[in-house]
Amino acid sequence: MNTPDEQPVSPYERIGGAPAVTEAVERFYRRLLADGDLAGFFTDTDLPQLKRHQVALISQVLDGPKSYEGRELAEAHRGMGITAGQYQAVGAHLIAVLEELDVPGDIIDHVGKVLESVAPDVIGADV
Numbered sequence: 001m002n003t004p005d006e007q008p009v010s011p012y013e014r015i016g017g018a019p020a021v022t023e024a025v026e027r028f029y030r031r032l033l034a035d036g037d038l039a040g041f042f043t044d045t046d047l048p049q050l051k052r053h054q055v056a057l058i059s060q061v062l063d064g065p066k067s068y069e070g071r072e073l074a075e076a077h078r079g080m081g082i083t084a085g086q087y088q089a090v091g092a093h094l095i096a097v098l099e100e101l102d103v104p105g106d107i108i109d110h111v112g113k114v115l116e117s118v119a120p121d122v123i124g125a126d127v
């Protein structure tokens with residue numbers, strides 16, 4: 001519990017900060033590349049850069065450092081023709097990784113809500 005003069009502990013800190021987020025992102029892309037329905041999307045991608053951007057974005061979503069400097073999600077996924085089913089599958093991989101790493105349920109719920117809110121930016125973002 002926080003005493004009144006302490007800053008509330010952010011979800012980012014609660015899960016273990018940068019090492020935890022980095023580990024989650026590593027596992028996330030390991031899963032995506034092992035998923036035959038999804039791996040093809042990443043064939044021509046600069047994976048180290050994508051992972052760095054994903055670490056920064058997830059850190060930001062968890063109230064950690066605000067250092068995301070990648071493109072807007074709609075711009076990054078434009079023209080890929082990502083279906084709702086593929087989006088669901090990617091989201092499920094992320095949630096599964098967080099569960100594997102014993103991330104507390106309230107934080108997983110928060111990530112789930114963020115995934116719902118950004119879905120329109122990623123699914124069929126080709127206009």
Ligand code: HEM
Nearest residue numbers: 041042045046053054057070071076082086087090091122
């Ligand atoms: C679930 C929500 C998603 C989030 C939060 C997300 C986030 C991101 C971020 C932060 C980037 C990097 C942008 C940049 O470097 O400027 C990116 C790129 C990318 N995303 Fe996603 N993404 C999501 C879903 C998906 C899905 C469903 C797919 C495919 C099925 C996908 C495929 C890709 C690919 C291939 C790139 C690299 C594009 C390139 O190399 O130019 N993403 N995504």
